[in-house]
Amino acid sequence: MKISGSEILLESLKKEGVRHMFGYPGGVVLNIFDLLHDEKDLQLILTRHEQGAVHAADGYARATGKAGVALVTSGPGATNTVTGIATAAMDSIPLVVITGQVPTMLIGNDAFQEADIVGITRPCTKYNFLVKDVNDLALTMKEAFHIASTGRPGPVLIDLPKDVTTGKAEFHWPDSVKIRSYNPTYEGNKYMITQAAHMIAKAKKPLIIAGGGVISSGAAKELTELAEMTQVPVTMTMMGLGGFPGTHKLSLGMLGMHGTYYANKAVQDSDLLIAIGMRFDDRVTGKIDAFAPHAKIIHIDIDPTSIRKNVRVDIPIVGDVNRVLTVMNKVIREEVKEPWEEVRKAWAKQISAWKKERPMTYDHEADVIKPQYVVEKIFELTKGDAIIATEVGQNQMWAAQFYQYDKPRTWLSSGGLGTMGYGLPAAIGAQLAFPNKLVIDIAGDGSIQMNIQELATAVINKLPVKVAILNNRFLGMVRQWQELFYQERYSHTRLDESVPDFVKIAEAYNAVGLRATKKSEVVPVLKEAFSIKRPVFMDFMIDWQEKVYPMVPAGAAIDNMLFPEEKKKPEKKLRAVK
Amino acid sequence: MRHTISVLVENKFGVLSRISGLFSGRGYNIESLSVGETIDQKVSVMTIVTTGDDWIVEQITKQLNKLIDVIKVVDMTELDHVEREMVLIKVSPRQEDKAEVLRLAEIFRGRVVDSSTKTYTIEITGDEKKIAAIVELLRPMGIKEFVRTGKIAIAREGIKKPQ
Ligand SMILES: Cc1ncc(C[n+]2csc(CCOP(=O)(O)OP(=O)(O)O)c2C)c(N)n1
Numbered sequence: 001m002k003i004s005g006s007e008i009l010l011e012s013l014k015k016e017g018v019r020h021m022f023g024y025p026g027g028v029v030l031n032i033f034d035l036l037h038d039e040k041d042l043q044l045i046l047t048r049h050e051q052g053a054v055h056a057a058d059g060y061a062r063a064t065g066k067a068g069v070a071l072v073t074s075g076p077g078a079t080n081t082v083t084g085i086a087t088a089a090m091d092s093i094p095l096v097v098i099t100g101q102v103p104t105m106l107i108g109n110d111a112f113q114e115a116d117i118v119g120i121t122r123p124c125t126k127y128n129f130l131v132k133d134v135n136d137l138a139l140t141m142k143e144a145f146h147i148a149s150t151g152r153p154g155p156v157l158i159d160l161p162k163d164v165t166t167g168k169a170e171f172h173w174p175d176s177v178k179i180r181s182y183n184p185t186y187e188g189n190k191y192m193i194t195q196a197a198h199m200i201a202k203a204k205k206p207l208i209i210a211g212g213g214v215i216s217s218g219a220a221k222e223l224t225e226l227a228e229m230t231q232v233p234v235t236m237t238m239m240g241l242g243g244f245p246g247t248h249k250l251s252l253g254m255l256g257m258h259g260t261y262y263a264n265k266a267v268q269d270s271d272l273l274i275a276i277g278m279r280f281d282d283r284v285t286g287k288i289d290a291f292a293p294h295a296k297i298i299h300i301d302i303d304p305t306s307i308r309k310n311v312r313v314d315i316p317i318v319g320d321v322n323r324v325l326t327v328m329n330k331v332i333r334e335e336v337k338e339p340w341e342e343v344r345k346a347w348a349k350q351i352s353a354w355k356k357e358r359p360m361t362y363d364h365e366a367d368v369i370k371p372q373y374v375v376e377k378i379f380e381l382t383k384g385d386a387i388i389a390t391e392v393g394q395n396q397m398w399a400a401q402f403y404q405y406d407k408p409r410t411w412l413s414s415g416g417l418g419t420m421g422y423g424l425p426a427a428i429g430a431q432l433a434f435p436n437k438l439v440i441d442i443a444g445d446g447s448i449q450m451n452i453q454e455l456a457t458a459v460i461n462k463l464p465v466k467v468a469i470l471n472n473r474f475l476g477m478v479r480q481w482q483e484l485f486y487q488e489r490y491s492h493t494r495l496d497e498s499v500p501d502f503v504k505i506a507e508a509y510n511a512v513g514l515r516a517t518k519k520s521e522v523v524p525v526l527k528e529a530f531s532i533k534r535p536v537f538m539d540f541m542i543d544w545q546e547k548v549y550p551m552v553p554a555g556a557a558i559d560n561m562l563f564p565e566e567k568k569k570p571e572k573k574l575r576a577v578k
Numbered sequence: 579m580r581h582t583i584s585v586l587v588e589n590k591f592g593v594l595s596r597i598s599g600l601f602s603g604r605g606y607n608i609e610s611l612s613v614g615e616t617i618d619q620k621v622s623v624m625t626i627v628t629t630g631d632d633w634i635v636e637q638i639t640k641q642l643n644k645l646i647d648v649i650k651v652v653d654m655t656e657l658d659h660v661e662r663e664m665v666l667i668k669v670s671p672r673q674e675d676k677a678e679v680l681r682l683a684e685i686f687r688g689r690v691v692d693s694s695t696k697t698y699t700i701e702i703t704g705d706e707k708k709i710a711a712i713v714e715l716l717r718p719m720g721i722k723e724f725v726r727t728g729k730i731a732i733a734r735e736g737i738k739k740p741q
Contacts, residue, residue, distance in 0.1 A: 181649040305640040
């Protein structure tokens with residue numbers, strides 16, 4: 001029996017096990033939306049902006065590990081997805097984004113709401129399709145999910161002309177797909193793995209750098225086993241947070257531009273870096289020529305282009321992190337027996353000396369609300385059992401530094417693209433996937449305004465996300481650079497004391513708004529918010545001068561870190577807004 | 579260093595822009611690019627001439643391989659191979675040079691594929707050196723138009739270039 005393209009689309013989604021998607025309607029997708037009206041097994045969450053829909057699908061994907069799905073209309077609906085798609089592409093997040101398109105006959109005619117979205121998204125998708133024939137639709141859907149979620153994951157876009165949604169075809173769901181030109185390498189080279197194992201045994205100062213690949217390949221357990229067995233300390237990239245328990249005694253926290261003193265010191269002193277599922281981004285390496293000058297490098301990644309892109313590598317291992325580590329652990333267990341604790345003693349001692357020398361800290365005595373205090377309290381009150389999304393800027397870095405992520409998929413943050421406005425919709429996506437979890441967006445007062453409209457999505461769909469706004473009345477991270485490197489010339493980074501009033505905004509959306517202006521109010525506000533089963537905005541009026549430290553200035557070596565001035569400067573008064 | 583890279587791709591809509599977009603997006607050079615179907619109509623071969631140090635060329639080949647529509651990438655420069663390019667040259671010589679133009683075409687095993695009262699169009703096939711040489715010789719005679727196909731390359735059978 002022949003069914004319509006719209007039906008094929010929904011049937012395909014169901015065959016892929018999709019239960020939720022995010023979207024926004026429009027002219028050319030009306031037929032699909034019409035079917036969704038009676039659909040029982042597939043729920044579409046109407047967001048308030050297509051960017052929000054894609055970020056929500058992305059948050060859903062990061063929290064669950066399954067591909068997130070978004071469905072939008074052509075033209076402006078499609079172009080509104082671009083930031084979301086680029087965000088997912090940079091962080092290797094599996095998404096399937098379905099855009100409507102004008103009827104095939106009109107493509108190329110500058111028809112109403114036509115945009116060449118396949119052309120526009122070519123560089124920021126893993127792959128994209130324009131479906132020209134309804135008979136190809138089922139296979140295309142199968143291929144899209146396959147490409148999005150295998151190998152190094154990423155976003156895939158399917159552009160669907162209106163006549164394809166109405167055209168009819170038999171529905172044949174392929175059991176499997178084989179794309180001859182797409183064959184990711186999963187098994188690492190055994191010889192290389194064995195070499196690496198022996199190198200780890202010989203190293204005096206080995207260090208593991210864990211990246212997002214540990215999380216996407218589901219290798220947190222294998223990584224912990226490797227680290228514990230060989231007593232090698234672990235530092236994480238921002239994308240790798242949660243890939244190794246932050247509270248573990250072998251954890252050095254995050255490295256890089258705002259990494260811990262001890263992680264960056266360890267990298268620079270190390271004689272062997274074991275880089276796992278990471279890609280040596282410039283925020284991680286700092287000045288590349290001065291990076292890890294004494295270290296040999298073992299690099300494990302599923303994407304061969306990540307290897308030897310930015311740094312020299314001694315042992316490249318292309319493969320799925322999980323499978324490579326499984327083999328490596330076995331080799332070490334069976335072939336490389338060392339009295340590990342004993343071998344690592346000196347190195348462990350050195351690291352704990354660095355930890356004592358410059359622990360992660362801030363001014364605990366201050367009367368003003370310090371943002372780090374807020375994040376620390378969130379960690380304490382949730383016992384680390386929340387899903388944390390973030391916006392971008394200082395809020396993101398404090399959230400990375402002062403909350404300890406013990407489990408994978410509990411940290412949702414735009415790393416590669418650094419997209420302000422990511423956090424709230426991502427939190428909504430995660431909350432939909434985990435209705436009973438506490439999901440918190442740690443936000444800045446700038447970023448939250450980039451997708452603030454999604455509060456409506458949260459309220460209406462009863463997704464009780466909590467938003468902790470670290471309100472410094474500034475585009476804080478940019479202001480920090482202006483303070484440090486542009487003689488305190490705060491060009492266009494000053495937001496406003498009272499516009500908007502976030503409490504009132506929350507109330508206008510029928511959410512709950514709470515505010516803390518004093519340190520003593522922080523914990524009560526958090527407790528209250530966490531006890532409410534509705535979305536809550538918490539407006540924390542923090543010290544506007546607070547900066548993220550340590551900080552490696554752009555282009556400097558990563559052990560060239562700035563720290564807060566030892567002497568306390570008197571608090572500056574901001575002049576009133578004119 | 580200059581590399582000639584041969585890329586087998588699925589002959590699909592948009593595949594050329596995926597390849598050219600990769601080069602422009604990542605700031606790699608393309609000196610020449612030629613595309614055509616292979617014996618299998620579903621597969622095209624692109625021959626790309628690019629320059630870069632070893633790191634860059636390694637990245638280029640890896641990045642090409644990573645594209646979903648790319649079936650195979652071969653850096654011809656690492657193999658013993660044959661390279662050819664065809665050019666069409668329209669010359670408008672003075673009366674007294676006409677004979678010389680025809681003689682040069684013959685020496686270079688070119689063919690006159692079109693002629694008018696004022697012009698000859700010559701087709702020449704060869705490697706880079708040969709084409710450079712004929713261009714140099716014809717230039718003083720007055721080259722009016724010049725088009726080239728871009729390089730194509732094929733590996734010689736059986737012999738690997740010693741390292
Ligand atoms: C969409 C977007 N535009 C601009 C930037 C550049 N940028 C990075 S951080 C930042 C300031 C963010 O301010 P806010 O959200 O208030 O966070 P804070 O740094 O104060 O915590 C800006 C403008 C960006 N990352 N994303």
